[in-house]
Amino acid sequence: MIDLYVYYKVREEDASALAPRVRAMQERLARAGIACQLKRRPEVRDGLQTWMEVYPATTDAFASSVEGAALEAGLAEFIQGPRRSEVFMDLPTCA
Template identity: 75%
Template sequence: MIDLYVYYKVREEDAARLAPRVHAMQARLAAAGSAAAAQLKRRPEARDGLQTWMEVYPAASEGFGEVLEAAAREAGLAEFIQGPRRSEVFTDFTPCA
């Protein structure tokens, strides 16, 4: 299992239109059993009229990134995102013996 973090920039004036699309996409993924604990977050401040948003998908399967990107395309998220969606993968820390 992995934890997947996806972040991107959103114009402040587009936030109210994008949020429902992201929440609906996450609900569809949860209903399909792909992302039960999905979260949507943003930085508290904006810079140059842009907010930084982050989607968080803890305990996702190894192939979930491709499923998520297909869902994002289907949801039309790119229409309201400035620049790329960037993904970061994290795993649990296992200390050395």
């Protein structure tokens, strides 16, 4: 299992239009059993907010699925630049 972090920039004036789309997409994913979180950095730089979608304990194949869901939800219309993904995995526990 992996944790997937997807982050991107959003113009401050587009945040109120983007939020319901991301939440609706994540609600559909949650109904399919995917845990979802939506976060953003507290500061705004050059009129841009940084948002992050967090998907803990997913499979390796989920990254392409979430990009398909984002495309279907029309998120790109409100995102500045690319959606970037980072994958993390748990370290083994000590014995």
